[in-house]
Amino acid sequence: MLKFLRPWLVIAAAAALVACAGPQSSASRSAAESQTRLVLSDDGWSEITASGLWETRPGLSRSADIRLSNTFDDHHLLVNTYRPGDLEEMSFEQMAERINNGMLENIEAGRISPAQATTVGGRPAIAYELRGKLGELELVYYSVMVDGQRARYHLVGWASAGGDSADVRQLMAGFRESAKPRRAQQRVNLDFKWPSKLKARATFKQKIVKRKGGYEMQGEMLMRVKPQGDDELVISTEVTRHNLKSGDKNKDKDFDAYLQDVLRTLMADVPDYVVNRDGEFVRVTNLGEYHQRIQQSLIKGLPQGNPEALAKAQEMVKASLTEETLAVALRSGWNEMVELWVDGSYVPGHRYEFIQAYEAAALGEQEFPMPTTQQLVGSVPCRPNAAPTSCVRLRQESRVDGPEYTAAMDAYVQSKVGQGVRVKKMEVINTLEVIADPRTLLPYFTHKKEIKRVTIEAEGKTTVNEDVEDTEVSYRY
Numbered sequence: 179m180l181k182f183l184r185p186w187l188v189i190a191a192a193a194a195l196v197a198c199a200g201p202q203s204s205a206s207r208s209a210a211e212s213q214t215r216l217v218l219s220d221d222g223w224s225e226i227t228a229s230g231l232w233e234t235r236p237g238l239s240r241s242a243d244i245r246l247s248n249t250f251d252d253h254h255l256l257v258n259t260y261r262p263g264d265l266e267e268m269s270f271e272q273m274a275e276r277i278n279n280g281m282l283e284n285i286e287a288g289r290i291s292p293a294q295a296t297t298v299g300g301r302p303a304i305a306y307e308l309r310g311k312l313g314e315l316e317l318v319y320y321s322v323m324v325d326g327q328r329a330r331y332h333l334v335g336w337a338s339a340g341g342d343s344a345d346v347r348q349l350m351a352g353f354r355e356s357a358k359p360r361r362a363q364q365r366v367n368l369d370f371k372w373p374s375k376l377k378a379r380a381t382f383k384q385k386i387v388k389r390k391g392g393y394e395m396q397g398e399m400l401m402r403v404k405p406q407g408d409d410e411l412v413i414s415t416e417v418t419r420h421n422l423k424s425g426d427k428n429k430d431k432d433f434d435a436y437l438q439d440v441l442r443t444l445m446a447d448v449p450d451y452v453v454n455r456d457g458e459f460v461r462v463t464n465l466g467e468y469h470q471r472i473q474q475s476l477i478k479g480l481p482q483g484n485p486e487a488l489a490k491a492q493e494m495v496k497a498s499l500t501e502e503t504l505a506v507a508l509r510s511g512w513n514e515m516v517e518l519w520v521d522g523s524y525v526p527g528h529r530y531e532f533i534q535a536y537e538a539a540a541l542g543e544q545e546f547p548m549p550t551t552q553q554l555v556g557s558v559p560c561r562p563n564a565a566p567t568s569c570v571r572l573r574q575e576s577r578v579d580g581p582e583y584t585a586a587m588d589a590y591v592q593s594k595v596g597q598g599v600r601v602k603k604m605e606v607i608n609t610l611e612v613i614a615d616p617r618t619l620l621p622y623f624t625h626k627k628e629i630k631r632v633t634i635e636a637e638g639k640t641t642v643n644e645d646v647e648d649t650e651v652s653y654r655y
Contacts, residue, residue, distance in 0.1 A: 210250070219243040220525060222360035223259050223329055227352035231345060233532040236522040236552065240367055246349070249533045253346050255335035257353065262329070270330065274304040274323035277332055281321065285310030298324045298333070299354030309339060320346055326355035363525045366554055366570060370457030370520040371618040372411060376403035376655070384649040393437065395422045397445075401653070410452050410460060417445040436479035443475040451508050457520035457619065459512045462505050469501045493594065506537050514610050514626070516619055519572060524554035526570075536578040536606070541590055546583045550576040558613055560622045569622055572612040579605035587632070602640065603633040624651045 213230030221243040231248045232255075238245040244257035265273065274293065282288045288310035296303045301324050308319040316339035324331040333353055335346035378401045386392045397420030406412045422441050424434050449468050452460040476495045480488055524530070529551050536548035553573045560569040588601035606628065613623040630645045 217244060217246065218356075218360065219257060219259070220363040220365060221259050222362045223261075223356060224257060224326075224331055225354060225356050226257065226349065228349055229345070232349060234530055235532055236365075236524050236530050237518070237520070240365075240521065240523040247532065248345060251337065251341070251343075251345065253335065253337040253343060255333065255346060255349055258332045260330045260332065270302070270323070270325045271304065273330060274306075277323065278306045278308070278321050281319065281334070282308060282310075285312075285317075285319075287311050296322075298322060298350065301326055301355065316340065318343060320350065322350055324353065324355070328355065328359070331355070363528075365523045365525050366616055368519050368522045368524070368554075368570075368614075368616050368619055370455075370516065372403060372457075372620060373618075374403070374405040374411065377401070378653050378655050380651050380653045382649065382651045384647070386648075387646045389643045389645075391424065393422055393424050395420060395441070397421060406452060409455050411455070412450050412452055412463065414450040415448045417448065420445055439479060440472070440475050443471050446471070449504070449508065451512065453512065453516075457516055459509045459517060462508055465501050465504055469499070469504055472504075473499050510537070514574060514608075515612055515621060515624060518552070518574070519612075519614075519619060522552075524552075526554050526556050529553050534576075536576075536583075538583075538586070541586050544586055546578050546580070546586070548576050548578040550574065560613065560615060568615065569613050570616045572610075572614060574608075574610045574612075576608045577605065579603070598636055600635040601632060602635050603631075605629075605631050607631075620653075620655065621651075622653050625649070 210230035214227055215230070216225055217228050217232070217234065218225050224243065226244055226246075228246060231250050232246040233249065235245055235247040235254075238247060238254060239256050241258065242256035243259050244255070246255045247253070260273070268276070271293075278290060278293075282290050285308060288308060291307040294305045296305050303322050303324045306321045308321060310317060317336050318339045319334055319336045320343070322333040324333065331353070333350050335343075335350060337343035337346055380399050380401060382395075382397055382399065384395045386394075398418050400416045400418055402414045402416075404412050404414075420441065422438055424437070447464075447468060449465045450463045452463060454460055473495060476499065477492050480492065480495075482488060518534075530553065531549065531551050533547050534550050535545040537545055551574065555571040555573050557567040558569050558571050559566050584601060584604045587604045591599055591601050608629075609627045611623075611625045612621055614621045626647075626649050628647045630647075631642065632644075633640060633642050
């Protein structure tokens, strides 16, 4: 019976996925369209030929055997397999009608077309088109039942109504039952089940390397989780100890004192943030006062010699460190560590590639395509002496670069420091590893490395600057 309920989950999945796509350049889209590959179902019974526009998304469905998204257009497709004995015995036509009427019941203001007999992959098929609303969103679903030799298959693709969804129908036409069943790929499900009340202690180490020095920091913090109403959790963090050491052997004592002062401000009364019971970031609760303290601390220590330079530096700080900047940083951290993994179903060792939107808060509402790879590497103990399969190691890699991002950063820098400085190339590379309990997604260890590399042209000279930030956090519950 659970398998029979699979199509209903499409309705919820549509809401979650529609907002995930980032803007794409026409060049990258053309390159993706020109590529094709064979996508094999995880259960080993079917396959589909897909263009490079389509990517397997492990968070799109747990039960579907093929899970594809076209993030260029916000189009999605699932394939479910119904083997003999999965449902009570009924004719192929009755099964198609029953599944599609069930979908219709779960679509607001839903409408369904008459059944249309067709063929897919050389096998008899019945196609329907369903339309309706999901909140304010108008969607169209293409639903096809295929009568295979060994099983029946339900293909359902969806897109925003009114757009060009020819790629969904083209993808469906590339489906077929595999000539010979393969061994099924076992998947690991990730659940978000943080307790309503929790206290955790953590130790952290951070090393930042810049062109003109850097610093190392170690410390301890206390994380608390408490409920807020029936649907939300408040997560607060208190830094209980920290130690900053400059990595510059020829350090400026005044600058070092300035850095220590900024750090004390950063570590004091860190804002709380709120997530819902589905693991989604909701909001920051007390950001305004925190933002003002940090901004004032940064401005207070700026060099006072040149009034014009000081004014530009103050403007740069105010423009780059806004409440929105801090909110994006908090949201990004939660997204990487938890939200992007929630409800995912992963084949251990498989690399899932997709594109998400990258936000650079200093650039306002602009977003840029960020190719991302996710992998559930395998099982590991949560801590020494724990069961060897008590946790999983999750790995995520991402990169944002390209002419659009570079041009946006160049325009921003010119607006702040003038025409004498040009950004010729800008890239951000992130690698994140998380050791977490798959049953709760509580982290036991995180390691993030971020590389920001920028090529600058100024006064006839070209320089490449690279900042590397490496952070490790270990949690004890």
